[in-house]
Amino acid sequence: MIITDKALQFREDIGNPIRVGIIGAGYMAKGLVNQIERYTSGMKVVAISNRTIDKALGCYRQAGITDVAEVENASQLSDAINHGHYVVCQHASILCEAEGVDVIVEATGTIDYAASSVLNAVKHHKPVVLLNAELDATLGPILKHYADKSGVILTGSDGDQPGVIMNLYRFVKGLGFDPLVAGNIKGFLDFHKNPTDMAEYAQKAGQNVNMITSFTDGTKIAFEQASVANATGMVVSKRGMNAFRTTDHVDKLTQLYDIDELKALGGIVDYAVGSEPGPGVYVFATTEDPLSKEYLSYLKLGKGPLYSFYTPYHLCFFEVPNSIARTFHFNDAVMAPIDGPVVEVVAAAKKDLKAGATLDGYGGYTSYGVCENYKSTRSENLLPIGLTKGVVLKRDIPKDAIITFDDIEIPKDRLSFKLYQEQVKYFNPTPEPEAVS
Numbered sequence: 021m022i023i024t025d026k027a028l029q030f031r032e033d034i035g036n037p038i039r040v041g042i043i044g045a046g047y048m049a050k051g052l053v054n055q056i057e058r059y060t061s062g063m064k065v066v067a068i069s070n071r072t073i074d075k076a077l078g079c080y081r082q083a084g085i086t087d088v089a090e091v092e093n094a095s096q097l098s099d100a101i102n103h104g105h106y107v108v109c110q111h112a113s114i115l116c117e118a119e120g121v122d123v124i125v126e127a128t129g130t131i132d133y134a135a136s137s138v139l140n141a142v143k144h145h146k147p148v149v150l151l152n153a154e155l156d157a158t159l160g161p162i163l164k165h166y167a168d169k170s171g172v173i174l175t176g177s178d179g180d181q182p183g184v185i186m187n188l189y190r191f192v193k194g195l196g197f198d199p200l201v202a203g204n205i206k207g208f209l210d211f212h213k214n215p216t217d218m219a220e221y222a223q224k225a226g227q228n229v230n231m232i233t234s235f236t237d238g239t240k241i242a243f244e245q246a247s248v249a250n251a252t253g254m255v256v257s258k259r260g261m262n263a264f265r266t267t268d269h270v271d272k273l274t275q276l277y278d279i280d281e282l283k284a285l286g287g288i289v290d291y292a293v294g295s296e297p298g299p300g301v302y303v304f305a306t307t308e309d310p311l312s313k314e315y316l317s318y319l320k321l322g323k324g325p326l327y328s329f330y331t332p333y334h335l336c337f338f339e340v341p342n343s344i345a346r347t348f349h350f351n352d353a354v355m356a357p358i359d360g361p362v363v364e365v366v367a368a369a370k371k372d373l374k375a376g377a378t379l380d381g382y383g384g385y386t387s388y389g390v391c392e393n394y395k396s397t398r399s400e401n402l403l404p405i406g407l408t409k410g411v412v413l414k415r416d417i418p419k420d421a422i423i424t425f426d427d428i429e430i431p432k433d434r435l436s437f438k439l440y441q442e443q444v445k446y447f448n449p450t451p452e453p454e455a456v457s
Contacts, residue, residue, distance in 0.1 A: 157364070173351065189252060201287065252289075
């Protein structure tokens with residue numbers, strides 16, 4: 021990104037790189053380590069934590085780094101960093117607590133583990149960049165509350181679709197236009213796909229099969245668009261969004277909306293399946309300025325009233341160093357909830373489920389995620405899919421029905437449920453929550 025490249029080159033020139041700690045060593049983390057270590061000036065991945073140490077070491081090896089120390093506590097990590105060593109460790113808490121780590125990147129795709137890590141990082145005054153739309157959409161508002169109290173940034177990332185949408189949204193809004201649709205493009209969608217269906221594809225892609233399944237069954241895009249909604253204040257026009265299925269270019273989607281309805285709603289998040297240019301993102305905006313309309317027509321953006329702006333790609337980990345630089349060097353969040361939840365991702369049954377069944381989380385066999393406005397999720401007591409892993413049903417649930425809190429045995433002493441209950445109370449509003457230990 022323009023500006024961050026100059027700032028990072030300055031840090032390189034003075035020998036003061038941003039020291040990055042990455043939690044997780046999966047597919048995206050591996051690419052990010054390679055991108056930073058081989059191609060990013062003024063930045064260094066000083067440490068990686070992963071419950072399987074070999075995967076953390078593999079991330080470094082992929083980037084050509086073989087001289088790596090393993091540590092067991094924060095003091096050892098700080099000492100190793102001070103001596104210029106690359107470091108791996110098993111526990112994320114070590115990265116969060118150690119001196120010598122400037123920014124944490126959370127890249128596990130988990131909820132409970134990631135939430136614990138984020139709380140620990142911000143408690144120790146470390147900004148956090150999330151490669152974890154699942155966490156952001158489920159608990160982002162309350163986690164940002166804790167980050168704000170500690171005076172640090174908690175942000176989504178460039179490269180993943182939500183961050184690309186937010187960059188485009190800010191660009192369009194900065195031109196003086198009024199964004200009314202923030203959209204995402206998918207290539208394929210089948211709500212009922214499961215890990216058995218996706219196993220071969222996941223193996224060929226070298227990715228986690230549950231993550232691949234969540235891409236396919238619509239859960240991932242629901243998480244992404246909920247994150248955008250919470251960062252903009254936009255809503256969904258109906259449960260699950262419109263999910264227009266068309267091979268038309270995204271410009272033609274402007275004809276499918278009622279602009280008066282969009283204005284009345286205050287703007288919406290949405291997505292299309294099969295549209296071009298996939299896998300890009302789009303923002304549809306309007307303007308009341310006659311001169312702006314004249315010039316937009318001259319510049320081949322049409323006659324309105326909705327004007328189409330789009331980015332034809334998202335570059336995943338390639339863009340994450342920009343997020344790290346924006347966060348640490350410029351104190352600029354790529355995206356973060358502006359207040360309490362606006363849209364949530366609730367769980368729908370993939371098949372007929374029986375009482376006593378255990379839900380297996382997103383990207384599994386039992387449920388898929390759909391977006392719904394927060395007012396409806398709370399009035400109907402709907403269950404966010406980010407809370408479903410390991411939860412036991414109290415009653416039968418028919419295929420495609422939305423699961424509620426009344427349908428489950430609520431786990432005791434699970435951090436994600438405690439934080440979610442705190443989030444509901446805090447933003448409804450209630451007295452300020454006590455710190456989570």
